[in-house]
Amino acid sequence: MKITIQNLTKKFPARNKKGKEVVAVDNMSIEIPSGKLVGLLGPSGCGKSTSLFMISGLESPTSGKIFFDDQDVTTLAAERRGVGLVFQNYALYPHMTVEGNIMFPLTNMRLPKEEAKQRALEAAQLVQIEDLMQRKPSELSGGQQQRVAIARALVKMPNVLLLDEPLSNLDARLRLQTREEIKRIQRETGITTVFVTHDQEEAMSICDIMVVMKLGVVQQVGAPQAIYDNPTNLFVANFLGTPPINIFEGEVKSGKIYIGDEAVLDTEVPDQKVYVGIRPEGFIYDENGAFSLNLDHIEVMGRDKTIVTAHGKSQKPTVRSIIDSDIYVNDQSPVVKFNLKPNKVFLFNAETEERIR
Amino acid sequence: MANPENKNFFAKIGEKCKALWESFLALFKKKEAQEVAAETQSGEVFVGKELTAKEKFLRFLKAEQGWLFVTPALILLAVFTFYPIVNAFIRAFQENYNPLSPTKYTGIGFENFVRVLKGDTGTGGATFLQCLVNTTIFTFVSVPLSTLLALLISVALNSIKALQKAYQTILFLPYLTNSLAMGAVFATFFTIVGTKNSTDTVGLVNIALGWFGIEPIDWMKGGKGFVWTIGQIRIPWTKYVVVIVYEIWSGLPFKILILFSALQSVNKQYYDAAKIDGASKSKTLWKITTPLIMPMISYLLITGIMGGMKQYTSIVGLFGEQMGIDYDMGTMVGYIYRYISNGQMGYAFAGSLLLFVIIMIFTVINLQASKKKVTY
Numbered sequence: 027m028k029i030t031i032q033n034l035t036k037k038f039p040a041r042n043k044k045g046k047e048v049v050a051v052d053n054m055s056i057e058i059p060s061g062k063l064v065g066l067l068g069p070s071g072c073g074k075s076t077s078l079f080m081i082s083g084l085e086s087p088t089s090g091k092i093f094f095d096d097q098d099v100t101t102l103a104a105e106r107r108g109v110g111l112v113f114q115n116y117a118l119y120p121h122m123t124v125e126g127n128i129m130f131p132l133t134n135m136r137l138p139k140e141e142a143k144q145r146a147l148e149a150a151q152l153v154q155i156e157d158l159m160q161r162k163p164s165e166l167s168g169g170q171q172q173r174v175a176i177a178r179a180l181v182k183m184p185n186v187l188l189l190d191e192p193l194s195n196l197d198a199r200l201r202l203q204t205r206e207e208i209k210r211i212q213r214e215t216g217i218t219t220v221f222v223t224h225d226q227e228e229a230m231s232i233c234d235i236m237v238v239m240k241l242g243v244v245q246q247v248g249a250p251q252a253i254y255d256n257p258t259n260l261f262v263a264n265f266l267g268t269p270p271i272n273i274f275e276g277e278v279k280s281g282k283i284y285i286g287d288e289a290v291l292d293t294e295v296p297d298q299k300v301y302v303g304i305r306p307e308g309f310i311y312d313e314n315g316a317f318s319l320n321l322d323h324i325e326v327m328g329r330d331k332t333i334v335t336a337h338g339k340s341q342k343p344t345v346r347s348i349i350d351s352d353i354y355v356n357d358q359s360p361v362v363k364f365n366l367k368p369n370k371v372f373l374f375n376a377e378t379e380e381r382i383r
Numbered sequence: 384m385a386n387p388e389n390k391n392f393f394a395k396i397g398e399k400c401k402a403l404w405e406s407f408l409a410l411f412k413k414k415e416a417q418e419v420a421a422e423t424q425s426g427e428v429f430v431g432k433e434l435t436a437k438e439k440f441l442r443f444l445k446a447e448q449g450w451l452f453v454t455p456a457l458i459l460l461a462v463f464t465f466y467p468i469v470n471a472f473i474r475a476f477q478e479n480y481n482p483l484s485p486t487k488y489t490g491i492g493f494e495n496f497v498r499v500l501k502g503d504t505g506t507g508g509a510t511f512l513q514c515l516v517n518t519t520i521f522t523f524v525s526v527p528l529s530t531l532l533a534l535l536i537s538v539a540l541n542s543i544k545a546l547q548k549a550y551q552t553i554l555f556l557p558y559l560t561n562s563l564a565m566g567a568v569f570a571t572f573f574t575i576v577g578t579k580n581s582t583d584t585v586g587l588v589n590i591a592l593g594w595f596g597i598e599p600i601d602w603m604k605g606g607k608g609f610v611w612t613i614g615q616i617r618i619p620w621t622k623y624v625v626v627i628v629y630e631i632w633s634g635l636p637f638k639i640l641i642l643f644s645a646l647q648s649v650n651k652q653y654y655d656a657a658k659i660d661g662a663s664k665s666k667t668l669w670k671i672t673t674p675l676i677m678p679m680i681s682y683l684l685i686t687g688i689m690g691g692m693k694q695y696t697s698i699v700g701l702f703g704e705q706m707g708i709d710y711d712m713g714t715m716v717g718y719i720y721r722y723i724s725n726g727q728m729g730y731a732f733a734g735s736l737l738l739f740v741i742i743m744i745f746t747v748i749n750l751q752a753s754k755k756k757v758t759y
């Protein structure tokens with residue numbers, strides 16, 4: 027099912043007279059194609075959950091519209107939208123068994139008991155918890171609870187599956203495994219899925235489409251690689267990538283990008299003050315390179331190595347550059363020099379922070 | 384008040400106490416010092432040193448000092464709770480107990496119990512069995528109904544936003560009202576004042592029934608045609624209705640208070656989840672909300688039943704000291720009071736022991752039944 031969101035806005039009223047009203051989601055317009063896995067990505071408090079709850083119908087928008095295919099569902103009650111939702115803390119009913127939890131949505135559909143049981147079993151098999159059916163949620167691990175929550179959301183064969191930070195309560199190893207699982211389930215069922223995360227790596231690894239948000243405003247929508255390669259502004263560039271992009275204060279003067287006194291790259295951008303963003307993989311080690319940085323130390327990772335340096339114009343205390351591990355780097359010299367890969371260097375207007383190159 | 388002598392006196396006491404405390408501390412310190420000295424002399428760590436009796440005692444005091452702190456409470460409990468219980472237990476087996484006679488009682492045995500249970504006490508009025516039936520029916524009808532009603536009211540209260548605090552206060556007010564006064568008010572609600580056929584002197588309930596064309600009934604009197612009889616047991620149902628309505632109403636405030644706060648502590652996410660799962664409002668109430676606050680509901684049922692089995696004042700408030708006609712609305716506690724005041728104390732003791740056992744049985748059954756339902 028295709029989801030269309032038009033100018034969706036959600037304002038929460040101020041708590042008291044002195045407080046300010048919170049604009050949790052600000053004029054959001056996106057289109058989510060049928061059968062895709064879409065990630066809502068952004069830092070904590072940027073309105074991801076609120077957006078998800080508006081799609082589910084648990085929150086009603088202040089203004090704007092939501093369509094499922096061609097049907098306007100903006101004012102449709104949550105229970106009639108046919109969505110499955112996995113809550114951040116799973117919200118499993120503690121007094122019911124796993125089976126009871128999974129079957130609960132079906133009992134509301136007045137399905138015959140035998141059929142309901144059968145479907146619950148199938149949903150449980152999909153997430154591989156069929157052996158735990160008679161347990162109570164308190165007797166399950168975090169990962170198992172999460173699977174039960176997914177099974178409960180899937181069992182009624184929803185048109186749309188919504189997941190709110192589904193992996194945030196899992197340990198690192200389980201998180202890797204479970205995100206593959208979510209991808210697999212989504213592909214097997216073909217359900218249009220929206221999932222919320224603040225972890226860019228998680229979003230990049232499994233999403234078909236990524237929606238990057240900041241303070242309630244959508245910054246960029248696109249395939250993960252496309253956004254990574256073409257961020258629209260400094261925030262998006264900063265948010266994506268591990269290790270994160272290196273940002274320098276710089277200036278464009280007569281067709282050259284200057285960081286400090288050094289002209290590091292040519293450009294066609296008119297003269298102005300800029301932020302220069304350089305991806306860690308955008309550095310080419312060269313003893314005669316145009317860009318010199320003060321060597322701090324070198325981290326060897328096997329496949330590649332990270333040269334950790336410092337620069338007076340860098341926003342962060344350290345600059346990370348990743349190069350092939352075969353390349354010899356003179357670690358005795360206090361200064362390392364690089365040339366830059368033009369497609370890994372972005373320029374942002376120093377005031378608007380919008381991308382200009 | 385602050386004369387120097389007084390001040391001196393208190394200062395002296397203070398010094399005495401301090402000195403005592405210090406000598407007390409010194410005892411411990413000395414012992415430690417001795418131990419250390421002994422260890423350094425022999426050059427090895429002591430494992431099983433023989434302790435003197437005094438040291439043993441001090442060590443015991445130090446380890447068991449918790450008892451010291453609970454002693455005051457224990458003494459009070461012993462005097463005002465344990466002693467009366469034990470005493471009642473013993474007296475229940477003493478026949479013809481009379482505190483004024485030199486021998487106090489005439490024999491030991493089960494005579495009191497036999498007579499209480501047979502209704503053969505030589506005094507007229509409601510028997511123990513009648514009181515047991517009264518109490519049990521009052522309790523087991525009013526407590527569940529009152530809890531159910533309290534649950535529904537709490538849910539309603541929880542779902543409104545405007546004036547919630549005001550309603551909460553109003554609903555709690557009866558809790559602060561004297562039960563005798565409430566009883567008197569209820570009695571007038573249900574009664575007929577004046578002649579039987581005049582309709583302008585009936586209570587509120589009869590006025591309300593009149594709207595549906597029902598002839599006024601003197602609920603408080605009952606009388607012929609309003610009594611069911613089962614063997615020896617008489618059930619004057621109109622009076623039962625009055626008691627039960629009163630009990631339901633007077634039980635509400637506390638139950639609402641408890642259930643409302645229980646509802647407020649339920650995580651809102653379960654309601655969201657239920658909505659997503661397509662559950663109707665009533666299904667959410669019975670399948671989600673109620674099980675989640677089951678611990679509180681079962682607490683109310685257990686304490687309600689325990690309290691109901693001990694009710695007394697409400698009956699006196701409604702029906703006066705005679706508890707109806709010839710004690711026919713008497714409760715078990717009422718029965719006990721009656722035999723205390725007429726001097727046949729042996730029956731009162733036996734009755735209270737029986738009451739104790741009955742409450743115990745119900746409580747055990749309750750706890751067993753709720754164990755399965757309550758935990759998750």
Ligand SMILES: Nc1ncnc2c1ncn2[C@@H]1O[C@H](COP(=O)(O)OP(=O)(O)O)[C@@H](O)[C@H]1O
Nearest residue numbers: 038048049050069070071072073074075076077
């Ligand atoms: N019920 C609410 N009442 C008031 N403010 C809220 C409410 N829910 C969320 N907010 C505010 O809206 C903003 C977005 O919240 P949320 O959508 O939960 O963020 P995220 O899920 O991205 O971390 C936050 O500033 C949060 O404080």
Ligand SMILES: [Mg+2]
Nearest residue numbers: 074075076191
């Ligand atoms: Mg959130």
